[in-house]
Amino acid sequence: MSQRPQPRITDDNRPHWEGAREGRLVLPYCEACARFFYPISPFCPFCLKAPVAWKPVSGRGRVSSWVVFHKAFYPYFADRLPYVVVQVELEEGPRVNGNLFGLDPGSIRLGLPVEATFEREGAEVTLPQFRARAAP
Numbered sequence: 001m002s003q004r005p006q007p008r009i010t011d012d013n014r015p016h017w018e019g020a021r022e023g024r025l026v027l028p029y030c031e032a033c034a035r036f037f038y039p040i041s042p043f044c045p046f047c048l049k050a051p052v053a054w055k056p057v058s059g060r061g062r063v064s065s066w067v068v069f070h071k072a073f074y075p076y077f078a079d080r081l082p083y084v085v086v087q088v089e090l091e092e093g094p095r096v097n098g099n100l101f102g103l104d105p106g107s108i109r110l111g112l113p114v115e116a117t118f119e120r121e122g123a124e125v126t127l128p129q130f131r132a133r134a135a136p
């Protein structure tokens with residue numbers, strides 16, 4: 001079986017992956033702006049200050065975009081077709097990406113409420129993913 005493509009864990013993103021291993025979605029947070037941001041960066045994209053803090057977010061958000069893959073561009077995904085990659089706008093603001101589990105691809109809608117779930121890949125890597133949730 002082919003291996004799944006793995007994230008590259010570096011000093012700049014390590015808190016994110018350590019959080020995921022503990023079942024928490026942890027994102028960079030700028031104390032000067034009092035806001036979370038993503039993609040991960042060693043400095044704040046709004047005010048350019050560094051260093052940034054790391055804090056857990058709720059993991060709750062809504063689907064802001066998605067793609068349904070019917071072709072496996074990596075052999076690893078052949079058994080998972082069709083699979084869904086969503087962009088989620090978190091309650092805290094940033095937009096993050098992940099797979100969406102447990103829902104027929106035809107049922108996905110813009111604004112669908114989702115929450116983070118975690119897929120363990122090995123000792124080092126746990127991937128933040130998403131599943132549908134009941135709206136509040």
Ligand SMILES: [Zn+2]
Binds near residue numbers: 034044047048049
């Ligand atoms: Zn800032």
